[in-house]
């Protein structure tokens with residue numbers, strides 16, 4: 001039966017057509033990941049540092065002259081892009097081994113962020129707060145990053161305007177200027193991660209006290225606050241939705257050594273891999289206190305998760321049970337976990353309904369899961385997933401970082417070969433996903 005018949009809404013490739021397609025593209029420059037159906041996974045996997053933390057920690061080196069030593073840095077493409085961007089602004093970086101980064105701010109900063117780097121990653125917008133707070137101006141092209149619909153920065157702008165910054169749009173992007181920013185009371189209409197970070201990192205050098213209400217409180221923001229405090233900033237309410245920042249004098253902050261927190265989304269990825277392939281794995285460095293809601297959902301699906309001294313032990317049931325969930329800001333289920341949970345639902349028993357509340361366009365990968373035989377329908381910002389017995393390997397394309405990783409993990413449950421292209425997306429945020437899964441016994445290779 002044609003998959004397209006099963007999932008007409010997505011126009012999935014029919015069996016006949018599928019066999020006419022070369023699964024692997026043999027060109028010099030195209031890298032792909034090939035996943036074979038997996039037996040149960042066993043062993044240990046170490047969770048690397050968090051992308052969504054390290055990039056923000058790197059940006060705050062703009063705030064003060066000095067040397068910064070970041071450890072537990074993930075070996076990912078976005079870190080390289082952020083190094084390029086910071087170098088263009090005047091901060092030098094040097095890798096020490098694969099997981100340590102030394103950044104040096106000698107005070108020679110040009111607050112102009114070029115399009116060629118800003119366009120590549122969303123976190124490039126995180127230089128805005130430090131630049132306008134410390135140097136009184138910032139010229140920044142509009143940030144890029146994953147394409148899941150419109151990603152406005154109105155909350156960043158409104159917050160900084162409340163502190164006295166002026167913004168203008170020009171053909172190259174945005175230009176922000178300010179004399180010295182003034183502390184202000186800012187209530188975010190939505191707990192935006194990026195807006196919280198930019199207002200926070202601008203406020204640490206503002207004149208007076210800034211209060212951010214309805215602030216985002218993701219673990220990565222706590223990590224950022226902890227590094228800022230080590231640099232000499234005064235921040236109260238860390239980890240809550242009300243941050244109170246007492247502005248410090250320019251020149252009073254200093255370079256520090258800081259270990260990046262572990263990546264909760266990568267930890268969740270290895271749990272999902274075990275859930276899908278079966279097995280018994282220690283996920284070292286997973287922080288259950290950062291993952292409470294998603295662990296609850298995994299548990300409802302039948303996955304057994306036991307806290308250990310340094311992480312989690314994960315075992316999988318014979319068959320997963322489908323669940324309903326909705327994405328929400330932290331401590332809710334992060335939108336970044338969604339592709340993993342959808343992949344799990346697609347081979348569970350029962351029907352799961354998923355609601356995306358953060359990025360309405362973040363469903364593009366579902367068409368790819370359907371190519372593997374998943375039975376999923378979209379209705380607005382809901383997806384209805386009817387579990388199938390198994391998936392069938394074919395050629396799919398990674399549309400973004402998290403969806404790409406979910407397709408790799410889904411491939412573990414697919415009969416035959418799953419070939420994932422556009423894996424540069426995965427490389428942006430995953431530190432050796434292939435090596436780590438192979439270390440657990442999965443047959444996953446880069447070709």
Ligand code: EPU
Nearest residue numbers: 052122123151152153154155156192193194195358359401
């Ligand atoms: N929003 C606005 N106005 C703004 C800012 C945000 O309307 O000024 C809306 C966005 O359009 C979106 C929602 O608020 O609908 C959430 O955006 P938020 O600002 O919280 O997210 P972000 O800072 O753009 C970060 C992560 C994302 C992660 C989200 C949500 C980084 C670099 N990116 O994005 O991570 O999905 O928070 O948790 O930290 C990823 O790692 O793959 C990734 C996409």
